[in-house]
Amino acid sequence: MFENILRIYGLDPVTANVQQFGDGLINHTWKVNTPEQNYILQKVNSDVFKRPSDIDQNFSLLRTYLNKECPDYLFVSPVVATNGESLLHIDNGYYRLFPFIEGSVSVNVLTKKEEAFEAAKQFGKFTKLLNGFNVKELNITIPDFHNLALRYDQFTIACNEASAERLEKAAESIQFIKEHHGLVQTYNEILNNTAIPLRVIHHDTKISNVLFDDQYKGLCVIDLDTVMPGYFISDVGDMMRTYLSAVSEEETDFSKIAIRKEFFKAIYDGYMGEMQDVLTDAEKPYFVYAGKFIIYMQAIRFLADYLQNDIYYGAKYENHNFNRAITQITLLKQYIKLEPELLSL
Template sequence: MFENILPLYGLSSDKTTVKLFGDGLINHTWKVSTDTQNYILQKVNNDVFKTPTDIDENISLIKEYLNIKYPNYLFVSPVNTLSGESLLDTDFGYYRLFPFVEGSTSHNSLTNKSEAYEAAKQFGKFSKILAEFDAEQLNITIPNFHNLKLRFEQFVEACKNASADRLELAKESIEFINENKSIVDTYCKIVENKEIPLRVIHHDTKINNVLFDEKNNGLCVIDLDTVMPGYFISDVGDMMRTYLAVASEEETDLSKISIRKEFFQAIYDGYMEEMKDVLSETEKQYFTYAGKFIIYMQAIRFLADYLQNDTYYGAKYEGHNLNRAKNQIALLKEYKKMEGEL
C-alpha cells in the first residue's frame, strides 16, 4: 500500500521508513521518515467521515484565507501530491500527507494547569483569527455532531425501545438525565433565538489536538476534521469535560470523580486572552453553561448507546457504556455543585 501512495508525493518507498504514530482512535496514522524530512501520513476513516472531500475542501478554504490574512500562523495542512491533490482517493481508501512539525510534542493527558491554559489559548486563537471568515462556507463534516436537541430525542427513543433489563439497570441514570432537561431547553433557546452566532469551531478540543514546543508552550491546533460551523460552547465545553476531570471517562470508582477548579480558571484565562474582544456579551454569559452542555450531552450519548445494545461505541465488557454514562453524570454533579463558584 505505501509503495503505491508515497511515490505520488515524490517519495521513494524504499528510501523511507514508515511507523505507526500516535494514539488516535478514528484515523490510522503513520510517521514517514526520509533522510531529510519527516511527514505524517493519515488514512481518513470514512465510516465516521462519510465524505472526506468535505474535510479537504474546508481545510483548503481556511488555508487560503489564512495565507492572506495570517501568513505567519502555523496551520498544519496537507502536502499536495505531484499532481496537485491534497487528498488521495485510492483503492485502499482516502489518504493525506502532512508535514511533521519538528520539535513539537503532544500530550495524552494534562499534568498541570499551565498546559490547560496553553491549550485553551490555542483553541481561542484559532477561532479568533477566523472570526471574520464566513463559517457558513464550510461543509458540515459530521451532521448534528453537537446538536443537543437531537441527542436528547435519540435518548428518548432509546428509552422507548430498550429491553426491560437494561431500563432497570439504567433507571437512576435515566431519571437524572430527565431531571436535568433544562440543559437541553437552554440549548434550544440559544439556537432558536439566535442568541449566539455561528463561528468556525474546532469541535474536538482534547489536549492531544494541541502541539506544544520544547518549553511546553502551545504552538497550534491539529486534527481539523471536525472544523465546521458551530457555537463557541462546543469548544469551551469539550475542554471543560476533558480538562477538569481528575479521572478519565473510563473510571468506574465514582468517588474518584472530581473537578479541578484551578483548571477551569486556566481554561478561562487562556481562551479569553484570545477571545475576550471577539465574543459578544451574551456569549460570555454562557461560558460556564458550556461545561454542563457538553458533559450532559456525552452522558446522554453513552446512556443511549447502552440502551441500544452498544451499537455505536461498542463495549469492552457488559455495562461498559452504562458505566461511562454514570461517570459523566458524576462529573456533571460535581460541576453543578461548583457552578456558582466557577
Template sequence: MLNQILPLYGILPVKSNIQLFGDGLINHTWKVTTENAGYILQKVNQAVFKKPQDIDQNISRLKAFLNRKHPEYLFISPITDTTGKSLIETSEGYFRLFPFVEDSHSLNVLSKKEEAYEAARQFGRFSMLLNEFDVDQLYITLPDFHNLTLRYAQFKNAVLHASPERKKRSKELISFIEDNYSIVKTFDQITANHEIPLRVIHHDTKINNVLFDRYDKGICVIDLDTVMPGYFISDVGDMMRTYLSAANEEETDFSKINIRTDFFKAIYDGYMQEMGSVLTETEKGYFIYSGKFLIYMQAIRFLADYLENDVYYGSKYEGHNFMRAENQITLLKRYQEAEPLLRSLIS
C-alpha cells in the same frame, strides 16, 4: 498500500522509516521519516467521515484565508502530491500527507494547569483568527454532531425501545437525565432565538489536538476534520469535560472524579486571552453553561448507546457504556456543585 501512495509525493518507501503513530481512534496514522524530513500520513475513516472531499475543501479554504490574513500562523494542512492534489483517492480509501512539525509534541494527559491554559489559548486563537471567515463556506463534516436537541430525542427513543433489563438497570441514570432537561431547553433557546453567532469551531478540543514546543508552550491546533460552523460552547464545553477532572471517562472509581477549579480558571484565562474581545456579552454569559452542555450531552450519548445494546461506541466489557454514562453523570454533578465557585472565579 503505502508503497503505492508515498511515491505520489516523491517519497521512496525503501528509503523511509514508516511507523504507526499516535493514539487517535478515528483515522489510521503513520509517521514517515526520510533522510531530509518527517511526515504524517493518514487514512481517512470513511465510516465516520462520509465525505472526505468536504474535509479537504474546508481545510483548503481555511488555509487560503489564513495565508492571506494571518500568514504568521502555523496552519498544518495536507501537502499536495505531484499532480497538485491534497487528498488521494485509492481503492483502499482516502489518504493525505502532512508535514511533521519538528521539536513538537502532544499530550494525552493533562498534569498542569499551565497546559490547560496553553491548550485553551490555542483553540481560542484558532477561532479568533478565523473570526472574519464566512462560515457559510464550510461544509458540515459531521451533521448534528453537537445538536443537543437531537441527542435528547435519540435518548428518549432509546429508552422507549430498550430491553426491560437494561432499562431497569438504568432507571436512576434515566431519571437524572430527565430531571436536567433544562440544559436542553437552554440549548433550544440559544438556537431558536439565534442568541449567539455561528463561528469556525474546532469541535474536538481534547488535549492531544494541540501541539506544544519543547518548552510546553502551545504552537497550534491539529486534527481539523471536525472544523465546521458551530457555537463556541462546543469547544469550551469539550475542554471542560476533558480537562477539569484528573479522571477520564473510562474511570470506574467515581470517587476520583473531581473538578480542578484551578484548571477551570486556566481554561477561562487562556480562551479569553484570545477570544475575549471577540465573544459577545451574551456568549460570555454562557461560558459556564458550556461545561454542562457538553458533559450532559456525552452522558446522554453513552447511556443511549447502552440502552441500544452498544451499537455505536461498542463495549469492551459488560456494562461498559453504562459505566461511561454514570461516569459522565458524576462529572456533571460535581460540575453543578462547583458552579457557584466557578462563577466567583470569573466574575
C-alpha cells in the same frame, strides 16, 4: 500500498521508513521518515467522515484565508501531491500527508493547569483568527455532531426501545437525565438567539489535539477534520469535560471524579485571553453553561448506547457504556454543585 502513495507524493519508498504513529481512535496514522523531511500519513475513516472530500475542501479554504490574513500562524494542512491533489483516493481508501512539525510535542494526559491554559489559548486563538472568515463556506463534516436536542430525542427513543433489564439498571441515571432537560431548553435558546453567531469551531478540543514546543508553550491546534460551523460552547464545553477531572471517561472508581477548579480558571483565562473582545455580550454568559452542555450530552450518548445494546461505541466489557455514562453524570453533578463558585472565578 505505501510505495504507491509515497511515489505520488514524490517520495522515494526505498529510503522512506513508515511506522504506525499515535493512539488516535478514528483515523489510521503513520509517521513517514525520509532523509529530507518527516511526515504524518493518515487514512481518513470514511465510516465516520462520509465525505472526506468535504474535509479536504475545508482545509483548502482555511489555508487560503490564513495564508492571506495570518501568514505567521502555524496551520498544519495536507501536502499537495505531484498530481495536484491533497487527498488521494487509492484502493477504496482516502489518504493525506501532513508535514511533521519537528520539535513539537503532544500531551495525552493533562496534569498541569499551565497545559490547560496553553491549550485553551490555542483553541481560542484559532477561532479568533478565523473571525473574519465566512463560516457558511465550510462543509459540515459530521452532521448534528453537537446537536443536543437531537441527542436527547435519540435518548428518548432508546428508553422506549430498551430491554426491561437495562431500563431497570439505568433507572436512576435515566431519571437524572430527564430531570435536567432544562439544559436542552437552554441549548435551543442559544440556537434561536440571533445575537449568538455561528463561528469556526474545532469541536474536538482534547489535549492531544494541541501541539506544544519543548517548553510546553502552545504552537497550534491539529486534527481539524471536525472543524465546522458551530457555537463557542462546543469548544469550551469539550475542554471542561476532558480537562477538569484528573481521571478519564473510562474510570470506574467514581469516587475519584472531582472538578479541578484551578483548571477551570486556566481554561477561562486561556480562552478568554484570546476571545474576550470577539465573543458578543450575548455569548459570554454561557461560558459556564458550556461545561454542562457537553458533559450532559456525552452522558446522554453513552447512556443511550447502553440502552441500545452498545451498537455505536461498542463495549469492551459488560456495562462498559453504562459505566461511562455514570462517569459523565458524576462529573456533571460535581460541576453543577460548584457552579456558583465557578461563576465567581
